[in-house]
Every structure is written in C-alpha cells, then in structure tokens.
Amino acid sequence: MSCGFEEDGVAYLDGELPRERAEALAAHLPGCVLCTAQHAGLVRLREQVAALASAPLPLPSPGLRARVLAEVAGANGSPGTGLWAWLRGRLQPWMLAPALAGLAALAWLAWSPASPPSPSLDAPLPAWAAEATEEPAVLEAALVMDELDELRLGALETPEDLEVISALDELEQEGRP
C-alpha cells in the first residue's frame, strides 16, 4: 500500500524537499513501517557512499595534460590527421637543427654570388632544391618554430615526450613482420 512518500526519502536526506513537504515527511516517518525501514537503509547507504566519495581515486596521469593540449593545438588551425600528425607527434627539438641547417644551406646556394648562374626571384628552383623544401621535416620545423614563438613556451623534451616516442618505437617494432 502506498503512503505517498516512497519517492521522497532520498531528497529528504539530501535537503532537497520543499520545506512543507519535508516537515510532512518528518511527521509521517515514525508512524510508517515502510518509510522507517527504507529510511534506515538509505541513511546507511549515504554514509557508505560518502566514505567512498572521500577516498582518493588515482591521480590522472601527467601525460593527460600534454595529450589534451596537443590535440587542442592540432584543432586550433593546423592539420592534425594521418602521417602529417604522426610526424608532428615525433618531432623533437634536436631534429630542428639539421632541418634549419638544410634551409640555411639552400638559401646560401640560391643567393651566393659564387654560384653561377644566379637565379632570379621568379626562376623555378632546381628539382633537388624543390624536393628539399617540400621535405616535411623542413616545413614542420618552420611551423614548430612559429608556434614556439607564438606560445613562448618551454622545452619540448619532457620525460613524457620521450616516453611517447619510445612507446611509438615499440609499437613500430611490434608491427613489423
């Protein structure tokens, strides 16, 4: 048989019932066997859950922050899929040096008065030079330099970054026949 308060027990304990309703339930409780029995069980469960809620869960892994910010940086205007993203993921600062050295060498070759014939601004680059500038690492280096400049942030080589690289290397090894 229904007393009309069956769905109110938890809200009552949570202080979420309107005052009049809460007062009515408080008056009803001692005389209702069903509500009294349910009330005891609910009080106990709330305590048990409160104890669980205050117990600490394991902390999020420190890599989460890096992954979220990386994905957001990818979503913030730069391409973020496929091989390109994979390359972006692997790029480390030390890789910038040879890439930038390559660019510098290219610039020197292109503009040096000693290299005949001197190309005009509109002249197409020789095939090998065009190929070199399309090298993803070179373009990537320029992009990353821009971003670093923009964000004014610190070093890329955190232990987590290195961990990611080594995990990728392992995956790569496993993937090989």
Place this chain on the structure above:
Amino acid sequence: MARRTLAPSGRNFPRAPVLNVPGNAMNAPPDEDCARMARVARGDTRAFAELFDRHQASVVRFATRFVGDAARGEELAQDIFVSLFRAAPRYQPTARFKTWLYRVATHHCLNARRGLAARASSVGSEPLAHVPADPSHSPHAVAEGRELAGVLSAGLAALPERERAAFTLSRFEGLSYREVAEALETSESAVKSLVHRATVALAGRVETHGRAA
C-alpha cells in the same frame, strides 16, 4: 592496464607552468571560468590550459566513475576537454561553468557507454574499489571496506545510464538537484526520481550482499 600514449592528432606539447589555484575550483565564483571560456573562444590556449588545470581532476573522476575504468575515464576526459575547446565559440554563460562542463562530460560518457555496449564490452568495476588502507583500521575492516566498494561499484555499473549519471553527479561530485537537472537537461523532479531510484537500488544490493555474507 592499457594506457593511451598518444592522441590521434597528438603532438608533443610543452608544459606550461602549473597554476597554483588555491582552494577548490568548484567553489570559485562562476564568472572567472566564464571569462576564461570567452578567452578560449578567441583561441587563447593559455586560458584553456587554466581551465584544464582547474577542472581536470573532477572531470577524470566523474568519467572514471561513470565508465568504471580509470584508463577509459582518462581517455574520455581528453575527449571532453577537446570538445570544450571546440565548443567555446558557441558557449553562452547562461548556466554556471561547472554545470555546463558536466553537461558536456555526461554527454560524452553516455555516448561512450553506448559505444561500449555496441562492442559488447563489459564495464569495469575497478575504480570504486580503490579504497586506501587506513592504518588505524584492522585488516578485517579494510577487507570489508574494499568488498563494500566492489559491491557499490558493480551496483553503479548495473544502474540505467541516467540514474548512474544523476547519482554520480549528486553523490560523488556534490551537485545540487538543480545543477544535476541542468547537466542532464531535465527537470528537478526527474532528478529527484533518478537519484531516489538509484539510491534505493544500491541500498538493496548492499543489503542483499550483507545477508549473503
């Protein structure tokens, strides 16, 4: 346990200085985070990092409890924060920021659970069982506490999704019924029913377990 090491579009990202936010971020005035969202909408990644630092613990905790698996919870938290970033231009500060954040989080968790169900995967029951051993308790009491945590965890996983969401937000995250209603996009009276049914179901499980033990 498997840990996702790199996002699909992942790239190593430098660490910004960790923000020292005093107190609980959830108790901070809501306008602070709304203002941060306005900056995020303009593409300010530093404001986004601040929001992440303030709310990551809550989001990971909620997602972990919801799906019942720490690694999956963290993956979901990643998706939730990326969604938050993408949704920033459309963000209207009509609700408190945390309520809106939990709305995004719940949406993701519900979808993830549907995905899990479609793949016929079982939901883990590990995280709620992470009850640290209190040195002042006897080994028996510690074992009992862990057992109870396991029963509650399994009970939570067995609840209908919306009941689980309402219960988790209310009991574990401390949201009021009104805030839960906003997060679940439903009425307060519906939340009252959801939380009640979930609590009664869990109490029944604990009681049955107690009798069997």
